[in-house]
Structures are given as structure tokens and as C-alpha cells.
Amino acid sequence: MSPVSDRPVTVVGATGYLGRYLVAELDARGHRVRAVVRDPGRARQPGPYGAPPLIGAHTELVRADVTEPGRITGLLAGSGRVFSALGVTRQKASPWDVDFLANLAVLREAERTGVESMLYVGAIGMEHGTSLVARSKTAFAAALESSPVPGWIVNPSAYFSDMSSTVDLARRGVFLLPPDPGIRLNPIHGADLAAFCVDLSEGPAGPGTGRVEVGGPDVLTAREVVRIAADAAGTDPCTLRIPRRLLDGMVWTAGRVSDRHGNLARFFAESMTRDAVSRCTGTRHLADWFADLT
Template structure:
């Protein structure tokens, strides 16, 4: 039975997103009062049934306006920043969200006299990276640590689970495309992490169980290549598709074209990211700042994706019966 934390308030920036929904649920189960800070609070009302009456409440916050951030944090005991983007748009850049937004939240947290801040970054965050995504994630970490040295940084690998941006995207693509691209030959390694497991670590950080001022890297129990992940997806969706090796140069040219779409399938920056493996570092392993170090048995890819990829089968959940 979780300890009752009903007197404590946690402000979760980006709490209505893919990871945020799981984080809010984990915090609510622990008894925290959760304040979901988002740009459009009227669209986050669906989160409230995950807790008791009045336990979860959305508030408006815009990372461009310090006063709205400070208002969202006022009276809170802990702050969690989950805000991030996978590609840039005309209104949002990696710099403004990952660096400037994280810095604004950290400074407001410090101004409120709080030391309890959990910042979500990503494995591969590197100030010297050629990827704008990875570089700005690292710049955000640096800004957060400068404002709140006690902040806990959490770096997940590829997040998977219902509504994820990886398996769902390629499963949808396989519905109409006879071939799927193996960018760079499909050799890039990932350590996919179940979103619920990552949310549990964040909740433990809010509980104060993680070491202040440290960085944790979260990857699933197995390293999988990009090709292996697509093969798992095709097996679960019961589709046969050609996996076509695509050199990075050609992939970048294709990405340049798709970036003109409202919701690009692939961006040039994502192609750059795929040139580097996305796995837990040896330093994090030796320091025990991983799932294993925290005593959490992370779920495997195969144990997770079957619960939602069935919907992409030619006959959905009835595919098995149709084959008889």
C-alpha cells in the first residue's frame, strides 16, 4: 500500500501527453494531488477520472510566459517537467522547448524556494551532438542543473506503449506501403522502455527515493536493432513487408521532402539521431542509475507491444479466427 501523500501537490508540466498520462496515474495512486500544467487545460479534463474528486486538476501554463509558469508552481511541493517535442514546427523549436522552456521552469522552481525538480531528458543528450534534438536536450539539462543543482534528470531510451510514436507510426505505414525503410541499414541499437516503467521511476523520484542531483538512464531489458524492432512489429501485426535498406544520405533527402508535411513521417534531424545507438551508458550501469539499479524489472518489447499492435492486423483482433 502506497503511503498517503494527500497533503502534497505535484505540478506536472506536459502532464496530458503520452508519458504524462502514465506519470499522473502513478502519482495519483500514491495519493498526491496533481496539478497538470498545459497550454490548453480544457483539453486535459479527461485526466481527472484517474484520481479522486479534486485530486487531479489541469491549470494553464505557457512556457513563453514566466508568470504563468510561476502561477502553476505556486504552492506545489515538487515540479516535474515532461515537455518535449519530436520535431520542430513553425510555432515550436527544439531550442524554445527543450532549452528555454526547461530553463524557465527550473528558474521558477528555484524562485519558489523548491529543490524538488524532476527533468525528463533523453538518452543521447549531448552538448556536442550533430542532432538539434539531442543537443538541446543536453542544453536543457545544463540549464536545469544550474538553477536547481538538486534536480533529478531522467533519460529514457525509446518510449513504447499504447499511443507511442514509434511502433504505431510504422504499423500504420505498413498498412499501405509494400516496403519499410531500414535507415542506415537498420543497424542502430535501441533499448525500448515501457512508458509505465519510466513513469514509476519518475514517481519514485517525486517520493524522494532517487539521489538528488543525479542523472538516471532508463532502457529496457534488451538492446534491439532498428531492423529487429520492425520485424517484431510485422510479426505482431501479421503483415509481410519488404524491409528495404536505405543509406543515410538517401534517407535525409527523403526526410527533407516529408518535413514539408504537417506531421512529417521522418525529419532530417531524426536521420541524424539514427547514426548513434540509443542505449544505456556503461557509466549509468556501473553507478546503478538504471531500472536494474532501482530494483525495477523492466518489461520487454514483446511483452508490451502485443497489447496494442493487434489493431493493425488485417482483421484486427479477429485475425487469428479468420485464419482457421
């Protein structure tokens, strides 16, 4: 029997790729879910890359922008668990404002309200990164670890949604490989990650905060990702390896354009130059997902 109460579960970042799967998984297990969204109309539509609409029988949409001061007060009233998949990916906002400050505001409200636990989804390897995204996620993880609210920090490898551009590039016939094409990752489908997170949160919480790194069932090199994308696209792309010095030059140039461009370039460059392999979970395979995209 699950040790968690039947109080509603609040999900912030609910309209994102992962957030939608978290809400769907909780709803399917019969939990009452409060999905915090900026735009209820958009929330009821399917998300990108097949992510589900937020229309479950047990799901209530709560309209709020958690980055706005004062919008968080009362948001967690009566909540048991809190999940956060809140973070900047394609949005233009500062990662510090969203990944750190907005998540921190949710955490402070969780402390004030006395929720049972908080599960935060960050990203693998951020503690070694120097980009603003990495520093913002690391700063929030540290705040959660020192909070009296027990919980989990789940740091996943890349999401399938993030890999879709590989198929686009394979279709165009040219592919850029990282300086070391042998770097490894185990990308994960949003549904598999959501199931993992909900399982985790249904176990005993605390004391303190647990930290888990997780990825999908297949450990692949960058070169293998390109090969399965090419197989799915039915092409034989020309692959070019980006020399390390060129990558450093691109980061430097992007930094001259703006801080935002520089930080994004740094984030991608750092992601392209280290392994992102973690505990394997899930049943969905990248090759099948790529095939469905084509």
C-alpha cells in the same frame, strides 16, 4: 517510508503521452497533483496511444501555457516536487522556445519558490546530437545541473508511442531500415517510464542532479522491431535499407526547405544511426503493444 513531503507535485507537459502517465502514477500513489495544461477540456479526454485522461481523484488541473512570458509566476507556489515532460515532438513550436526556454522558466520559478526537487525527462544521446532538439535539451540539462534545485535528468530510449508508425508501414508492405539495421534500442511504455520516474523522485534528492538513462525490458535491433511489427500486422513487408549517403542527402534537402524541416530531419537521421540502449526497466513488451494496436 517515502522521504518526500505531502506538498502537491506539479507536472508540466502533463497532457503529453508521458505527462499523462506521470500524473496517473502520482495520483494512483495518493499524491496531490497539479497538472499544468493548456486545454483542460482536452486534458480530461484520453490521450493518444491509450494515454490516460487527467481525471484522477487527487489531480487538479491548472490552466497555463508555460511558454508565455509571465504565466509561470506563482505556478509552483506550495509545490514540493516538480516533474517536466515538456518538449516539442509533433508540435510546430521551436524546440529552443519549449525544451530550453520554457523549461528554464519553470526551473527559475522552482528556484524562487524553493521546491524540493525537479525531475526532467529529456531523451537518450542528446549530448551527441547536432539538431536544435538535441541542443535545446542539452542546454536545459546543463541549466538544471548547475541549479541549486536538486533533481534528476531522466533520458529515455524511444517511447512505444513513437514506434506505432512501424506497424502502419508494415501494413502498407514496405519498410525503410536505417543504414545499419543492427542498431539497438529498448523502447519503453509510458506507464513503465512514469513508474520509474516517480520511484526515483521518492528517493533522496541531491545534493546536485542525478542523470539516468533508461529504457524498456527488451533490447531490440531495428530489424527485430520491423519483424515484430510485421508479425503484429500479419504481413511480410519488403524492407529497404536507407544508404547513409541518401540519409545525409535527405537532411540536406530538408534543410533547404526550412530550418524546422532541416532540424527535424537531422534529429531523425541522428536517431537512426546510433544505439539507444540503456538500463532496462518495466514489464510491458513492444510485441504485446503492437498486437494491441492491430
